[in-house]
Amino acid sequence: MNYSSNYALQVVNLTKIYGRGSIGVKELSFNVKQGEIYGLIGPNGSGKTTTLRIIATLLKPTSGEVLVYGVNVVENPFKVRQLINYLPEEAGAYRDLTGLDFIKFMLSLRYNGRELEKAIEEAVEISDLGDNLKKPVRTYSKGMKRILALSVVLASKPKLMILDEPTSGLDVEKSIYIRELIRKYNREYGVTVLLSSHNMLEVERLCDRVGMLYKGKLIAEGTIEELKSKTGGRDLEEVFIKLKTRGG
Numbered sequence: 001m002n003y004s005s006n007y008a009l010q011v012v013n014l015t016k017i018y019g020r021g022s023i024g025v026k027e028l029s030f031n032v033k034q035g036e037i038y039g040l041i042g043p044n045g046s047g048k049t050t051t052l053r054i055i056a057t058l059l060k061p062t063s064g065e066v067l068v069y070g071v072n073v074v075e076n077p078f079k080v081r082q083l084i085n086y087l088p089e090e091a092g093a094y095r096d097l098t099g100l101d102f103i104k105f106m107l108s109l110r111y112n113g114r115e116l117e118k119a120i121e122e123a124v125e126i127s128d129l130g131d132n133l134k135k136p137v138r139t140y141s142k143g144m145k146r147i148l149a150l151s152v153v154l155a156s157k158p159k160l161m162i163l164d165e166p167t168s169g170l171d172v173e174k175s176i177y178i179r180e181l182i183r184k185y186n187r188e189y190g191v192t193v194l195l196s197s198h199n200m201l202e203v204e205r206l207c208d209r210v211g212m213l214y215k216g217k218l219i220a221e222g223t224i225e226e227l228k229s230k231t232g233g234r235d236l237e238e239v240f241i242k243l244k245t246r247g248g
């Protein structure tokens with residue numbers, strides 16, 4: 001496949017068949033442009049996590065090709081890992097570390113010296129966890145762990161940030177806070193973002209473009225406005241239902 005420098009990510013004919021023939025994704029193709037916030041949406045089991053894990057070099061595809069800034073995820077995973085950071089669906093932090101030690105540990109994998117100090121300060125500020133950062137992660141609530149993991153991913157300012165359900169388990173205020181931060185890092189630091197979500201409202205507010213997955217296939221793609229005018233749906237939820245009933 002030819003690399004186009006417009007793209008942060010190119011996914012071509014991606015297929016993942018798990019053991020016993022279970023289909024993760026099937027012949028999936030889409031691109032994410034540099035500087036864009038792209039949302040993958042779809043119901044449970046539609047293949048969002050499978051796609052994100054392959055791009056994050058954590059899962060091998062059965063066939064197809066994925067390039068991150070022109071680097072092939074299967075042939076050169078180490079190089080890809082320098083360009084991305086990934087927030088997993090179940091972002092666990094090491095239970096016995098304090099929140100602060102977790103931040104230090106994770107960021108030291110990417111930075112050193114003064115840059116490391118600055119990144120740690122930034123993550124501490126983003127996390128907004130105050131004195132809780134001195135406590136072991138095992139004492140944190142689900143939402144606190146999520147914010148902790150997100151603070152590290154954001155502060156590392158990767159070229160491509162891959163977020164699996166970034167606001168899952170967060171209350172309304174925290175979700176808004178995180179969405180604003182994602183936008184800020186995208187606009188101010190040029191971080192390209194690929195995220196997955198069940199929350200159509202969130203995607204509608206945050207994403208420049210959206211891909212709709214259904215049973216491992218892309219059934220529609222475009223800006224929110226394009227998808228609405230194509231289907232006559234008033235919002236993304238309606239768009240999705242209409243596309244699904246058309247047999248997408």
Ligand SMILES: Nc1ncnc2c1ncn2[C@@H]1O[C@H](COP(=O)(O)OP(=O)(O)OP(=O)(O)O)[C@@H](O)[C@H]1O
Nearest residue numbers: 018019022023024043044045046047048049050051
């Ligand atoms: N380890 C696995 N072994 C077998 N099948 C799997 C495995 N992981 C995922 N699958 C299957 O692949 C398909 C896609 O799953 P995936 O987790 O990618 O979907 P998803 O869109 O992220 O779902 P959710 O919204 O529930 O997180 C599902 O049918 C699922 O059962």
